[in-house]
Amino acid sequence: MTEEYDDEIILSELPDDELVEQMHDDLYDGLADEIAEGTQILLDRGWSAPQVLDKALVGGMAIVGVDFRDGILFVPEVLMAANAMKAGMAILKPILSETGAKPVGKMVIGTVKGDIHDIGKNLVGMMMEGAGFEVIDLGINVDAETYIEAIEENQANILGMSALLTTTMPYMKVVIDALQEAGIRDKYIVLVGGAPLNDEFGEMIGADAYCRDAAVAVDVAKELMAAAS
Amino acid sequence: MRRGRKARQQKPQKISAVGPGLPGGRFRPLTRSDEQQVHKTILDVLENIGMGDPIPIVKEKALERGCFMNEHGRLCFPRAFVEDAIARAPKNAHFFGRDPRHDMDVGDGRVHTYGGGEAVNMLDVGASSYRPSTLADLYDAARLVDRMDNIHALARLVVATEIEDQLTCDINSAYVSAAGTLKHTQLTFADASHVQPTLEMLYMIAGGKEKFHERPFCNGGGCPVISPLRYGQDNSEVCVESIAFGAPVWVTVAPQAGATAPAALAGAVVQATAEALAGMLMVHVVDPDTPVVLGPWPFVSDLRTGSFTGGSGEEAVVSAAAVQMINFYGLPSSVGAGMTDSKTPDYQAGYEKALAIALAAQAGCNDVSECSGMLGSLMALSLESMVIDNDLLGAVLRTVRGIEVNEETLSYEVMQQVVHGEGHYLRTEQTLGLMRTGYEYPALANRLTPGEWEEAGSTDIRQAAGERVKSILSSHYPDYIDPATDAKIRERFPILLAPENMRPGNQRW
Numbered sequence: 001m002t003e004e005y006d007d008e009i010i011l012s013e014l015p016d017d018e019l020v021e022q023m024h025d026d027l028y029d030g031l032a033d034e035i036a037e038g039t040q041i042l043l044d045r046g047w048s049a050p051q052v053l054d055k056a057l058v059g060g061m062a063i064v065g066v067d068f069r070d071g072i073l074f075v076p077e078v079l080m081a082a083n084a085m086k087a088g089m090a091i092l093k094p095i096l097s098e099t100g101a102k103p104v105g106k107m108v109i110g111t112v113k114g115d116i117h118d119i120g121k122n123l124v125g126m127m128m129e130g131a132g133f134e135v136i137d138l139g140i141n142v143d144a145e146t147y148i149e150a151i152e153e154n155q156a157n158i159l160g161m162s163a164l165l166t167t168t169m170p171y172m173k174v175v176i177d178a179l180q181e182a183g184i185r186d187k188y189i190v191l192v193g194g195a196p197l198n199d200e201f202g203e204m205i206g207a208d209a210y211c212r213d214a215a216v217a218v219d220v221a222k223e224l225m226a227a228a229s
Numbered sequence: 230m231r232r233g234r235k236a237r238q239q240k241p242q243k244i245s246a247v248g249p250g251l252p253g254g255r256f257r258p259l260t261r262s263d264e265q266q267v268h269k270t271i272l273d274v275l276e277n278i279g280m281g282d283p284i285p286i287v288k289e290k291a292l293e294r295g296c297f298m299n300e301h302g303r304l305c306f307p308r309a310f311v312e313d314a315i316a317r318a319p320k321n322a323h324f325f326g327r328d329p330r331h332d333m334d335v336g337d338g339r340v341h342t343y344g345g346g347e348a349v350n351m352l353d354v355g356a357s358s359y360r361p362s363t364l365a366d367l368y369d370a371a372r373l374v375d376r377m378d379n380i381h382a383l384a385r386l387v388v389a390t391e392i393e394d395q396l397t398c399d400i401n402s403a404y405v406s407a408a409g410t411l412k413h414t415q416l417t418f419a420d421a422s423h424v425q426p427t428l429e430m431l432y433m434i435a436g437g438k439e440k441f442h443e444r445p446f447c448n449g450g451g452c453p454v455i456s457p458l459r460y461g462q463d464n465s466e467v468c469v470e471s472i473a474f475g476a477p478v479w480v481t482v483a484p485q486a487g488a489t490a491p492a493a494l495a496g497a498v499v500q501a502t503a504e505a506l507a508g509m510l511m512v513h514v515v516d517p518d519t520p521v522v523l524g525p526w527p528f529v530s531d532l533r534t535g536s537f538t539g540g541s542g543e544e545a546v547v548s549a550a551a552v553q554m555i556n557f558y559g560l561p562s563s564v565g566a567g568m569t570d571s572k573t574p575d576y577q578a579g580y581e582k583a584l585a586i587a588l589a590a591q592a593g594c595n596d597v598s599e600c601s602g603m604l605g606s607l608m609a610l611s612l613e614s615m616v617i618d619n620d621l622l623g624a625v626l627r628t629v630r631g632i633e634v635n636e637e638t639l640s641y642e643v644m645q646q647v648v649h650g651e652g653h654y655l656r657t658e659q660t661l662g663l664m665r666t667g668y669e670y671p672a673l674a675n676r677l678t679p680g681e682w683e684e685a686g687s688t689d690i691r692q693a694a695g696e697r698v699k700s701i702l703s704s705h706y707p708d709y710i711d712p713a714t715d716a717k718i719r720e721r722f723p724i725l726l727a728p729e730n731m732r733p734g735n736q737r738w
Binding site (some may be wrong): 074075076114116117119120123166167170195213 | 349388390393395398419455461463485487488489530532533534535536537608
């Protein structure tokens with residue numbers, strides 16, 4: 001049923017442009033080891049870390065994003081791709097921070113207090129990582145103090161909150177109000193999501209955006225990061 | 230025989246071919262050997278993988294009775310313990326209506342239907358977009374369920390999203406349910422501490438604590454499991470506290486195949502059933518005499534997007550298989566069915582609902598839930614959909630009733646008489662006898678000739694449904710809570726639905 005591909009490609013023998021293209025394919029196929037190898041080869045050939053990140057990894061994930069949106073790739077495949085991306089990022093991250101290069105962005109994410117549903121939140125976290133963001137996942141049942149401590153401590157750009165229950169949705173406003181009170185609301189992009197939410201709710205509680213799904217969250221995060229810089 | 234035209238015209242008889250409690254169970258997606266394999270794997274899961282995060286009282290009582298914590302700190306149930314608990318657990322659950330006509334004897338594959346769904350939106354009559362649901366919507370939904378013959382009981386159909394305080398929300402939801410219907414009502418609680426105050430109010434409605442407990446017309450329960458295989462604290466506490474109703478406790482789990490349950494449907498059945506049993510065991514170790522309605526609700530993911538899809542063929546068959554497993558254990562069952570992904574009461578909604586509800590009912594589900602009015606993957610309630618679903622449920626229940634085969638129904642003699650007589654069956658005693666009791670007639674489904682249909686304005690079923698909703702809800706304002714009691718309740722509890730909103734002339738209908 002599956003098409004046969006030539007597994008005998010020796011990445012180190014490929015010229016730069018072909019290697020980058022192969023890495024796009026390997027990201028598409030979710031091959032973490034191959035992405036790590038390709039990332040290292042490009043660095044060894046004198047590419048800068050931001051170049052590798054931008055051309056090989058983010059470029060490849062952009063293709064994944066488009067095909068996900070078009071229904072060609074399914075969620076599990078996108079998550080495999082994100083995982084492969086993460087393997088490349090693991091190599092790039094120490095170099096990026098050493099050279100002071102600006103990362104794509106940093107997000108603190110968690111399911112709000114009282115709520116224990118985390119599958120959607122996990123999906124967003126994985127997709128954000130796939131897009132090159134650094135994600136700090138606080139898990140479930142997160143209170144305002146914990147969110148604020150985490151964004152401040154990690155110097156994050158984005159705060160992401162999720163809720164599945166109508167009973168816990170209002171807590172998102174509690175967190176945003178706490179940011180206001182602390183006088184740090186404007187320092188952060190606040191994104192909210194979860195099945196019972198909608199645009200109006202996001203607006204009402206003072207979030208920067210409501211994200212309908214994980215793919216939208218990535219797009220919105222990128223847009224708002226670009227607008228902020 | 231004189232049939233009494235005037236008497237019948239004045240008081241139309243309600244004769245139906247179907248009713249609550251028809252025996253189901255003929256549809257079995259799993260073979261006997263499949264059942265055994267699923268069962269064995271369930272026992273393996275409960276004994277070896279176990280459940281994470283049991284609440285203290287459950288952990289303590291389970292450990293006392295021979296359960297153990299494994300090296301990962303998870304509560305494990307030895308297979309002998311599970312099998313004993315299943316053998317010991319009540320096999321039947323009696324649900325009381327406030328009117329004995331609505332009593333339900335649940336168990337042994339007898340099929341009943343429930344409203345429910347906890348949607349957070351309404352699709353108004355004729356509307357094409359959703360709006361947040363309110364307490365008044367829940368009251369109206371309860372009144373409508375009260376008049377739907379094929380919806381046998383009520384659960385929280387919509388959430389009163391305008392009420393911020395959760396205790397106030399839970400009490401008000403119970404109040405409007407009791408004000409709107411005499412059918413049994415299954416309640417939901419955000420926190421275990423809400424159970425007692427809600428019971429206090431129900432005692433007032435019943436005319437005293439003893440009276441309530443003689444015939445508890447409400448029960449409680451919750452969704453105590455975070456899939457995969459972990460107890461959630463708040464709802465575990467709610468389930469245990471709900472024993473105080475003196476009524477069956479409902480326990481529902483909803484692992485989502487591909488996301489929080491295995492993508493392989495057999496694995497989804499194993500996990501959902503194991504989790505439902507874990508919910509039952511939790512109540513069982515605290516009070517083995519309280520019946521538990523087990524709700525293994527295997528949900529399905531659309532793996533293109535990761536979102537829940539309630540209308541798929543996978544959802545229909547995996548839910549029926551989960552029912553089969555609970556029936557295999559001889560325990561009372563519930564499952565969600567009719568959770569269409571369509572946003573309006575359209576063709577998609579119709580086929581998705583019919584498929585899932587038919588398979589669940591045919592599998593012998595005791596409590597077919599979410600089957601009345603839900604749209605948009607449980608995100609909205611449509612009252613138009615509810616009245617259409619009432620027809621749909623009637624037709625499904627007719628298939629559950631099946632075909633009675635005996636010498637008389639095989640009709641050899643009637644055939645012989647007709648062939649040698651008038652040449653048709655329209656005037657036979659048999660036809661006269663069966664035309665009402667053997668046939669189920671939909672209220673809305675259009676059976677006109679094309680010509681008649683055009684003359685009548687070529688309306689579709691949604692239009693007809695809207696008219697029926699308006700007709701019922703503008704006139705059916707029952708006085709199920711007498712004014713004196715109502716005043717006392719309002720003195721003591723913060724009831725947020727004003728009396729003028731519970732009478733004709735309100736702005737809604």
